[in-house]
Amino acid sequence: MGFSKILCLSSQSPSSKKASSPPNLPFSKNTFHLWYFSLHLRANCCSLKSLRTYSIPFTGLKLGKHQFDFVVDDAFFAEFDYSLVKKANLQCVVELDKQETMIILDFQIKGVVEATCDRCLAQYWQPLDITEQQIAKFSDEPIDEDDEIINLGKNDHEINIAGLIYEYINVAMPFISVCENGGEDSHCDEEMITKLNELASNGNEEQTEDTDPRWDVLKKINK
Numbered sequence: 674m675g676f677s678k679i680l681c682l683s684s685q686s687p688s689s690k691k692a693s694s695p696p697n698l699p700f701s702k703n704t705f706h707l708w709y710f711s712l713h714l715r716a717n718c719c720s721l722k723s724l725r726t727y728s729i730p731f732t733g734l735k736l737g738k739h740q741f742d743f744v745v746d747d748a749f750f751a752e753f754d755y756s757l758v759k760k761a762n763l764q765c766v767v768e769l770d771k772q773e774t775m776i777i778l779d780f781q782i783k784g785v786v787e788a789t790c791d792r793c794l795a796q797y798w799q800p801l802d803i804t805e806q807q808i809a810k811f812s813d814e815p816i817d818e819d820d821e822i823i824n825l826g827k828n829d830h831e832i833n834i835a836g837l838i839y840e841y842i843n844v845a846m847p848f849i850s851v852c853e854n855g856g857e858d859s860h861c862d863e864e865m866i867t868k869l870n871e872l873a874s875n876g877n878e879e880q881t882e883d884t885d886p887r888w889d890v891l892k893k894i895n896k
């Protein structure tokens with residue numbers, strides 16, 4: 674998949690950093706999500722005002738390295754209607770190296786996103802520490818379908834990196850999410866796991882009283 678298609682270019686005026694609130698909610702598997710995301714973003718990202726915060730104007734920059742900082746939080750993911758990530762608290766540092774013929778973008782994304790444990794269904798904070806690089810070349814010639822290099826034409830003045838950030842985060846999510854990923858203080862709800870196991874083995878039996886809403890939901894599903 675060509676990332677270049679996902680990334681949005683624009684000639685509108687630049688905007689600066691974003692500041693925001695804390696994190697918190699579920700998440701799980703990546704493949705379908707990424708596929709859907711690319712469709713969604715190709716259509717929409719350039720028109721979303723809040724995602725314009727994630728545009729880097731490059732025409733006025735001198736050759737050399739420049740740093741840009743972004744906050745990736747709940748508001749960021751709220752712009753993606755079908756995002757499995759709802760809550761996050763991440764810092765994204767982008768080092769932009771402007772050269773004569775290209776721009777090299779080095780991403781460092783660090784922080785946490787709220788994920789749902791695959792074992793006990795509890796929510797926990799999944800730490801992420803992402804390093805990625807994207808190259809954008811100045812050229813008016815079209816690039817190949819599979820080429821992961823972004824093409825910057827004469828009329829492009831800035832790069833919107835929201836799509837890249839979104840993609841990097843989704844790719845970085847663990848294939849299996851478990852509470853233990855959240856650190857030493859993060860543990861599965863053993864009681865819940867026991868109940869889930871009981872549910873799996875004898876789903877038709879009546880269960881005793883329980884006040885955990887997650888359990889009530891599961892009982893209904895099972896019936």
Ligand SMILES: [Zn+2]
Binds near residue numbers: 791793795851860861
């Ligand atoms: Zn768990």
